[in-house]
Amino acid sequence: MDSQASTCHVVAVPYPGRGHINPMMNLCKILASQAPHIVITFVLTEEWLGLVGSDQKPSNISFATIPNVLPSEQVRAQHFPEFLEAVFTKMEASVDEVLHRLHPPPTLIMADAFLNIPVALFFPTAASNFSFFYHLQLLEQNGHLPENLSEKGDEMVDYIPGIPPTRLTDLVGGRSEQMMQRLRSMVDWVHRTQYLLLSSVYEIESQAVDALKPSLSFPIYTVGPSIPYSKLKDNPRSNSDLDYITKWLDRQPGSSVLYVSLGSFLSISSSKMDEIAAGLRNSNARFLWVARDEASRLKELLPEGDLGIVVPWCDQLRALTHPSVGGFWTHCGWNSIQEGVYAGLPFLAYPIAMDQGHNCKIIVDDWKVGWRVGKGDIAGLVHKFMNLGDSESIELRRRAKDLRELCRHAIGLDGSSRTNICTFIRDISSGVGNIQDIN
Ligand SMILES: *[C@@H]1O[C@H](CO)[C@@H](O)[C@H](O)[C@H]1NC(C)=O
Ligand SMILES: *[C@@H]1O[C@H](CO)[C@@H](O)[C@H](O)[C@H]1NC(C)=O
Ligand SMILES: *[C@@H]1O[C@H](CO)[C@@H](O)[C@H](O)[C@H]1NC(C)=O
Numbered sequence: 001m002d003s004q005a006s007t008c009h010v011v012a013v014p015y016p017g018r019g020h021i022n023p024m025m026n027l028c029k030i031l032a033s034q035a036p037h038i039v040i041t042f043v044l045t046e047e048w049l050g051l052v053g054s055d056q057k058p059s060n061i062s063f064a065t066i067p068n069v070l071p072s073e074q075v076r077a078q079h080f081p082e083f084l085e086a087v088f089t090k091m092e093a094s095v096d097e098v099l100h101r102l103h104p105p106p107t108l109i110m111a112d113a114f115l116n117i118p119v120a121l122f123f124p125t126a127a128s129n130f131s132f133f134y135h136l137q138l139l140e141q142n143g144h145l146p147e148n149l150s151e152k153g154d155e156m157v158d159y160i161p162g163i164p165p166t167r168l169t170d171l172v173g174g175r176s177e178q179m180m181q182r183l184r185s186m187v188d189w190v191h192r193t194q195y196l197l198l199s200s201v202y203e204i205e206s207q208a209v210d211a212l213k214p215s216l217s218f219p220i221y222t223v224g225p226s227i228p229y230s231k232l233k234d235n236p237r238s239n240s241d242l243d244y245i246t247k248w249l250d251r252q253p254g255s256s257v258l259y260v261s262l263g264s265f266l267s268i269s270s271s272k273m274d275e276i277a278a279g280l281r282n283s284n285a286r287f288l289w290v291a292r293d294e295a296s297r298l299k300e301l302l303p304e305g306d307l308g309i310v311v312p313w314c315d316q317l318r319a320l321t322h323p324s325v326g327g328f329w330t331h332c333g334w335n336s337i338q339e340g341v342y343a344g345l346p347f348l349a350y351p352i353a354m355d356q357g358h359n360c361k362i363i364v365d366d367w368k369v370g371w372r373v374g375k376g377d378i379a380g381l382v383h384k385f386m387n388l389g390d391s392e393s394i395e396l397r398r399r400a401k402d403l404r405e406l407c408r409h410a411i412g413l414d415g416s417s418r419t420n421i422c423t424f425i426r427d428i429s430s431g432v433g434n435i436q437d438i439n
Helices: 018-034 046-052 080-101 127-134 136-141 146-152 168-172 177-190 206-215 229-234 240-250 270-283 292-301 316-320 334-343 356-366 378-385 391-411 416-430
Strands: 008-013 038-045 061-066 108-112 120-123 195-198 220-222 257-261 286-290 308-311 325-330 347-349 370-372
Touching (some): 008 018, 008 080, 008 416, 018 061, 018 334, 018 416, 038 080, 046 061, 061 080, 127 136, 127 177, 127 206, 127 356, 146 168, 168 356, 206 220, 240 286, 270 292, 286 316, 316 334, 325 334, 334 356, 347 356, 378 391, 391 416
Parallel strands (some): 008 108, 038 061, 195 220, 257 286
16 A cells, blocks of 8 residues: 555645634644554634744644635624624535645545535534534424523423433524524535544443433544643643743742633623622732733723732643643633643633533532622622532542542543544544545
8 A cells, every 4th residue: 555545635624713723723733643654634714824823833734725714804793793704604615625636635624514515514512512513403303492581591400311300591592594594504505424532531421421422323433622632741840921920820820820811702791891890809819811802991090009910812732731820710711621621720710601501500510610700799609619618619629639640541541532532533544435425
């Protein structure tokens, strides 16, 4: 067998958003490091190539570009429905073009499930979120549609396989009917897939995964957490840009710092930001707040002192795994949750939209490793949460450590994710040549 014939050329097509590109890239890095016969082409829009094109990656992964789906994607968050629509209607043709010009010819397309391109689907959110989409019909049959939310939001939904009884509101999030329609079409494509990769750890969502398996006609592999943990080993100290944060963390007592981040996509109103800022200040807890565009404004409200710092950006996983960090205030994006679990931290859950509401429920009600930030007293909540002597806080921390062990075990030798990645590589390598089946 010559090397050309035995090479497996995977074309990875993430949905153009941070929460999708990052986990897909992390998975690609794992695949490339585990199997030298795999080469990967990673397809990005021009905008995203500009944002992540200079990040380090192995030589077996190269980028291919497609035009932006909207003239200016800076407006993604404000015009989310239009953006989603453009992704669904315009991306496929550009991706098709890329597929035709690649050498060696692709042997497998690994696409984000949100893109409606068949073959190997990568699902970047929780397994229970996949189950939700896969069983949308059941919601329809029970009259539990987004447009029925206002009258029925408090009804319990107890018929989705693998998802414990959950209030309709927590299940559906704030989807509009038009978007729901789009997402629904995703489910039809799922039936045409050959492999399903879930960005989750079997042991932390076994109920959802086990319930899915019997109803799927294709193999399903939990391969998470799809986070850059291997980078921590390669380079235990960060580069100079981050030294300011690391040095500050080095000076804080163990587990004393609350890491605060509301994600990078959706934003909340300035008045809510101010409320959080006041709460942090009055809690007397130490904090590291990663606030992107809001950082300079927040610095005025929270002048640098011994208790806290506000920064625009930070290497999140590195900071979360720093011994001084003892808690994670998160918007409940799935990637962030996986990083927090990997770091063994308890959570203060502050969901904003999309799957975040249900992720919050998983953290608080199922895993019991976090508290919801409600409408009440933020300062009191943060103070109790970060109080290492508080009995309820101690319980949270203990369970968070247990969850960390499950997660670390999954990526170790013989762990579930590691084994699934090897099985996936074996399966796609023996299936070389099935690209012709797509069209
Ligand atoms: C991938 O990279 C490794 C080392 O960087 C190399 O040994 C291997 O031959 C490469 N694989 C292919 C298919 O090019
Ligand atoms: C759900 O909402 C739709 C549209 O408002 C309405 O026609 C329908 O009767 C509602 N279904 C139930 C079961 O309430
Ligand atoms: C799944 O994700 C969709 C889209 O983000 C969201 O609207 C929905 O609430 C999520 N459901 C669950 C159960 O995670």
